[in-house]
Amino acid sequence: MKGIIFNIVESVVIAENGIDAWDNVIDDSGVFGAYTSLGTYPDSDLLAIAAAVADRVNATPSGVIRHVGHQGISRIYDRYPEFFTNHDDVLSFLLSIDSVVHPEVRNMYPGAEVPNFVYKVVDEQTLELGYRSARQRCDFAEGLILGAAEHYGQTVEIVQTTCMLRGDDECTLRVTTT
Numbered sequence: 001m002k003g004i005i006f007n008i009v010e011s012v013v014i015a016e017n018g019i020d021a022w023d024n025v026i027d028d029s030g031v032f033g034a035y036t037s038l039g040t041y042p043d044s045d046l047l048a049i050a051a052a053v054a055d056r057v058n059a060t061p062s063g064v065i066r067h068v069g070h071q072g073i074s075r076i077y078d079r080y081p082e083f084f085t086n087h088d089d090v091l092s093f094l095l096s097i098d099s100v101v102h103p104e105v106r107n108m109y110p111g112a113e114v115p116n117f118v119y120k121v122v123d124e125q126t127l128e129l130g131y132r133s134a135r136q137r138c139d140f141a142e143g144l145i146l147g148a149a150e151h152y153g154q155t156v157e158i159v160q161t162t163c164m165l166r167g168d169d170e171c172t173l174r175v176t177t178t
């Protein structure tokens with residue numbers, strides 16, 4: 001996992017709980033803890049950090065990762081506003097992730113392993129994203145989608161009609177603007 005993701009986790013934890021909390025989380029989780037945005041680090045670090053945060057705030061690791069995605073989108077916007085400004089609404093933005101955003105991420109962060117999404121436009125309000133990745137981070141995807149909706153001043157409901165974490169071959173995130 002690229003360091004930028006860990007930079008985002010760090011930024012959210014420090015903003016919400018202070019710098020000491022981040023130091024404690026790094027100690028608790030047993031990871032090295034110094035992440036540069038372009039570096040590549042074990043995927044297991046993310047789960048270890050999320051588990052350490054979860055212990056402190058009485059949540060699940062998956063819930064923490066979802067929350068980080070939700071809060072993290074504003075940090076992504078601060079670094080890369082151009083990905084967002086080309087769109088007027090969240091569903092249009094989501095449709096650009098697979099063809100524009102993540103391919104560009106691969107250029108900017110050599111070695112990045114971004115997921116592929118398979119889209120199904122259900123109607124004007126509903127978009128389905130088929131997500132398949134060995135990392136099984138649909139929780140992160142959900143959080144990012146919630147954060148992106150907020151960015152556009154919208155609210156969405158996300159239902160996972162299939163989910164790898166429940167034993168399915170892929171996750172299907174059905175996103176409906178409400």
Ligand code: HEM
Pocket residue numbers: 001002003004005076080083094097101102105109111112113114115133134135136137138140141142144145148
């Ligand atoms: C709501 C929109 C987005 C969704 C749903 C999404 C989803 C994801 C997910 C689930 C991952 C985890 C890796 C995996 O599953 O294999 C990921 C990785 C990543 N995404 Fe996105 N993403 C979104 C927008 C963006 C944007 C706007 C950026 C711009 C910088 C970005 C940059 C990255 C990077 C750098 C990684 C890490 C790749 C790696 O560690 O190798 N994503 N994305």
